[in-house]
Amino acid sequence: MDKKMGELEQKLVWESHTKRKAWIVWGFWFAITLLTIYCWVEMNEDTIWFFVYDAPVQAADLIDRMFPPEWLYINKLYKALWDTLNIATLGTLLGVILAFPVAFLAARNTTPSTKFVRPVALFIIASSRSINSLIWALLLVTILGPGILAGIIAIGLRSIGFVAKLLYESIEEINTTSVEAIESTGASRFQTINYAIIPQILPAFLGIMIFRWDINIRESTILGLVGAGGIGLFLSSSMNILAWPQVTLIILVILATVIVSEYLSAKVRRLLI
Template identity: 55%
Template sequence: MSGRPVEPAPIWQRRTAAAQRWSWLCWAGAALIFAASWKLVSDNTIWAFAADAPAAGWDMVSRMWPPRWSYLGQLLRPLWDTLNIATLGTALGTLIAVPLAFLAARNTTPSRWLMRPLALTIIVASRSINSLIWALLLVTVVGPGVLAGIIAIALRSIGFIGKLLYESIEEIDVGQVQAISATGASRCQVLSYAVMPQIMPTLVGTTVYRWDINIRESTVLGIVGAGGIGLPLAASVDTLAWPQVTVIFAAILLTVFAAEWVSLRVRQALI
């Protein structure tokens, strides 16, 4: 045996002392932020109204029944406008998003220092602004109506489709690209025969999914004057025609269910 002393086994700790202090500091900071936020909300809330909210809500629900089903015939045109806004807006957004995705992807962009940052900036800007805000701005530019809604949906869709698509482009199998390039194919041919077949399932799936989302978003654009079923919804709420609001809600619900079914069937057929 050696004469060296036996070192005691180290005591296992979940965190070091410094890490433990940092954890407690973070919790204390979160508690202070929560307390400050609660005070801000409390100071700007009329609690008498909040206490009366259940009774007011039940009163509104009681006024919405029975639904005025005779109003349903007047919703066919707004529903058709809503579908057109979602479909045309998604198509326009996809047409713009596809070339942006190729410009934003590291392995297909012609310039990593100019074109890629510019494309990423457009994609991020599109995703940062809600379609309702886009519609509010466009109504003042192109006037109220369906056109403002279509452009608003398109501008919102560019960022969603572009982001998922350029990430898919960056994850393609490089071997297929090298094989096509080895035959002497041009850059355009490489994109057509090596890149596009790999990202097509993502493109189709993302576009259909975005169209499904746009159906829901298009139902409220009319509140700011961008066409669709939101117009009669806003008018009914303003005039306190609650039985009509019930019919509009039912029409929106059925439309969303139908869009979900179509979206599912299309994805199953094409992907």
């Protein structure tokens, strides 16, 4: 009897999938592999491989021309860097001001209507998030002309979706006990929002706002490529005239600005939240 049980145990081998499921899994991965190969061939159909093979030589030549940076050129970048910071800061404030009511209209527990108002608010959020700030800037430069105003509005429009989405999710996750307690006193809808909802979402709101400002610092550095002001305008002009030492300096300034903004935003979030 023990001998038969031992032979039976040797035959029983644990498998994570049945044979049918295993074939389905293998077929799925095989199809993904074929699709990847097909997409690779399609994307590289017009690639000139001679330039690809020569790319290391060209990259080394470009790096050689970029160094050393033209340090004296930094005297012309202070104003542009200040404009970039203003674009990011004012654009963030504009986006936050517009996103705050949109978030309350999008949240299920605060929207006046889940059938009409909420879909409109969600559409605004999706529209803002789906269009890059560079595209917003390109459109606004066409309408308003070149300058930092187009950059500020572009950053603001881009920020609406980000801030409103994270904020309305925070609103939907609030503790309803305090809301019910305020409502039981006969408070109006505005008073309920002011005394029961906003205190709960305020830490999250501050964190989202600072985080978005940090992101906008990075995005505002390239808006000048389409004429929306800031340091990106100098980057574009230096690249157009092949002044590579100037380009190197501008890139270093942008890198330093981003590092400092990340450090400051992390410090502020720890202090406020």
